Amino acid sequence: MWLKKRAVSAMADEKRGGLTFSEKQKFLFRWWSNAKYRGYDGIICDGAVRSGKTSCMALSFLMWSMGRFDKRNFGLCGKTIVSLRRNLLTELLKWAEKLGFTVTENLSKNYMDVDFGGRRNRYYLFGGKDEGSASLIQGVTLAGVLMDETALMPRSFVEQAVARCSVTGSKLWFNCNPDNPYHWFKREWIDKADSKNLLYVHFELSDNPSLSEAVIKRYERLYTGAFYERFVRGRWSAAEGLVYPMFDERKYVCGELPQDCGRFVVSCDYGTVNPSSFGLWGQSGGIWYRLAEYYYDSAREGSRRTDEEHYAALEELAGGREISYVVCDPSAASFIQCIKRHGKFRVIQAKNDVISGIRRTQDFIRGGGLRIGADCTDILREFTLYRWDEGAGRDCPVKEFDHAMDDMRYFVCSLEDGGGEVGFAAISV
Numbered sequence: 001m002w003l004k005k006r007a008v009s010a011m012a013d014e015k016r017g018g019l020t021f022s023e024k025q026k027f028l029f030r031w032w033s034n035a036k037y038r039g040y041d042g043i044i045c046d047g048a049v050r051s052g053k054t055s056c057m058a059l060s061f062l063m064w065s066m067g068r069f070d071k072r073n074f075g076l077c078g079k080t081i082v083s084l085r086r087n088l089l090t091e092l093l094k095w096a097e098k099l100g101f102t103v104t105e106n107l108s109k110n111y112m113d114v115d116f117g118g119r120r121n122r123y124y125l126f127g128g129k130d131e132g133s134a135s136l137i138q139g140v141t142l143a144g145v146l147m148d149e150t151a152l153m154p155r156s157f158v159e160q161a162v163a164r165c166s167v168t169g170s171k172l173w174f175n176c177n178p179d180n181p182y183h184w185f186k187r188e189w190i191d192k193a194d195s196k197n198l199l200y201v202h203f204e205l206s207d208n209p210s211l212s213e214a215v216i217k218r219y220e221r222l223y224t225g226a227f228y229e230r231f232v233r234g235r236w237s238a239a240e241g242l243v244y245p246m247f248d249e250r251k252y253v254c255g256e257l258p259q260d261c262g263r264f265v266v267s268c269d270y271g272t273v274n275p276s277s278f279g280l281w282g283q284s285g286g287i288w289y290r291l292a293e294y295y296y297d298s299a300r301e302g303s304r305r306t307d308e309e310h311y312a313a314l315e316e317l318a319g320g321r322e323i324s325y326v327v328c329d330p331s332a333a334s335f336i337q338c339i340k341r342h343g344k345f346r347v348i349q350a351k352n353d354v355i356s357g358i359r360r361t362q363d364f365i366r367g368g369g370l371r372i373g374a375d376c377t378d379i380l381r382e383f384t385l386y387r388w389d390e391g392a393g394r395d396c397p398v399k400e401f402d403h404a405m406d407d408m409r410y411f412v413c414s415l416e417d418g419g420g421e422v423g424f425a426a427i428s429v
Contacts, residue, residue, distance in 0.1 A: 020209040024201060025056045031199060032064045032171065040199045042172030044190055046151075047203030047234035050211060050219070054148060054175055058092040061146045061173050062114070066101070068169060070119040075137065075145035077161055079152040080127040081110055088148050089125075126161070128153035131299055134160040143167035151176040151185050156300065158185070172198065178229075178236040182381030186236050204234055238384035243358060243397050243405070246366050247383050255374045257291055258284035264321045266314065266345070267411035269403045270332035273298060276310055277378065277403040280317050281411055288415070289371045292317060295378040295404065307338040315344070327414040329406070350410035355395050357409040364412045379404035 028045070031037040045053040065074050078084025096103050102115040110125040126137050128147075134156040142164045150158060162172060176185065193200040205216050219232050229237035261282030269277045275297040282291045294313045298304040305313075314326070325346045328336050339347045351357070364370055372379060385401035397405075 021056070022052065022207045022209050024203060024207045025052050027201065028053070028056045028060045029063070032060070037199060039197075040171075041197045042174065043199040043201065044174040044193055045201045045203060046176050046178055046190065047207070048205045049177055049231045050208060051203035051205055051234065052208030052210065053201075053203045054088060055091045055095075057173060057175050058088050058146065058148075059095045061144070062092060062096060062101070063099075064171070065121055065123075065144055066114060066116050066119060069121055069143050069167075072121050072143040072167060073140060074121060074123045075126055075140070075142050075161055075164065076123050077126045077128055077137075077145060077147045077153070077157075079149045080129050081125050082127075084125055084127065084148060088146075126157075128157035128161075130154060131156050131302075133157045137161050137164055140164055141166055143170045144173070146173040146175070148175050149177070150174045151179045151183055154300075155184050155188075156302075174198075177231065178234055180238055180381070180384040181236040182377065182384050183236065187377065202234060205232065239387055241387040241390055242384070243386045243388060244362060244365060244383055246362065249380070252365065252371055253374050253380065254289065254371050257289055257373050258282065260284055261289070261291070264318070264323050265411060265414070266318060266323055266326045267350075267407040267414070268314070268326060268328040268332070268335070269407040269410065270310065270329045270335045271298075271403065272304055275300075275403045276305075277407045278314060278317055279376070279379065279404065279407050279411060280319075280321075282321075287369060287371055288411075290373055290376050290379060290408075292319075292373065293376045293378055293404065307335050310335060311338050311342060314339070318345070325414070327410045329410065348414065351413050352410075354397070354409075357413045358397070361409050361412045364415075370412070379408065 028043075031040075031043060043057075045057055047053060061074075065072070076084060076088065078087065093103060096114065100116065103112055104115075105112045112123050112125075114121055114123060121143075124140065124142075127133060131154050133154065137157070137160050142161075144167075145161050145165055147153065147158060147161060165172060174185075174189065179186070189196065189198070190200060205211060205219065220228070223232050225240040226237050227240075229235045261284045263283040265281045265288075267279045267281065271277075275295060278294040279290050280292045281288050283289075294317045296305060296310070296313070323345055325348050326339060327348050327350045328339070330349045330352050336347055336349065339345055374380075382401045382404045386405045387398055389396045389398045
């Protein structure tokens, strides 16, 4: 409480100098000491750029940690340590000086010790730029962690950082700008904030009183489309230039799937370093439904699977159904041979004319012939990310976030070639 009063006094001095705080910004300074909210295990703040969430959250984290703990370790995380220093530490150290904290930085070892009122705590700096970054934070015990730019970090790093917070009374602090609506952090943390016992606070440009009306209007002029939705309105929205802009979740995603499918097909995009994506499709009432999927990303999981392990997943996905055929990535020769050796499924090699296949798939979606089960989250995520390469000088999609997109395209093209009934002789393997 004494530290909070000191901070309030410092903020009052700033206010007299022209700096004011919005109600949401003020809330960040007091939620952890408020009887109504202090039982939460942490807080998530997202929203527009320049909405004033980052600096207030950082200062509140410092006040909370110094007021509640002594001789403990804490984590400050960004996409990189350079961006962390630029976006968060520079402003935080200015506030720390005004509040009377003594900060001793060890630049070579990326930590700082903070002293105040006879207490000393250590704050380690971590950069979560790729999957290998998770190893950097292993082994340390933390009493709390603040993660800036969380949506830009790999999931493995964020989850490892959370796992390190094992001290009684530790709390999690997340801050980010929005990304696509199927981003793992939105789906697994923001959408599940209540079940994870976390507070969620959304910030808009109007929540930063230091921004003039002229500056806000300038931001509104600078951005359009998805970047406007994300950076100005603070919404989790799909990128521009999407390959399948006609795909509307409200029309094509099903919460309840049919139980009376007459035919079943499995489509496979196979990868070793890249993800593997398999889709189970069932036909009912003239419409094909993606009933379930298998998606394995070896980079994310930390290990590669063999052909036999992928085949076991194929059998599990089929679930004892009578599968008309399996249409497979034509470059996956070893996996195709693996399927043939088991002798359970008829396998055909997909045609891989990408642009022609995309056009067929676009027409198939527009014609209402395809629906996606709500639990097929990987293909739904890729729908929001799969986009044209505008700098290629020709029709060409960007080669990323395309694995479920490819298995869907293989499936649609196999139907267009006769639904697996006509033209098998030309493409069977």
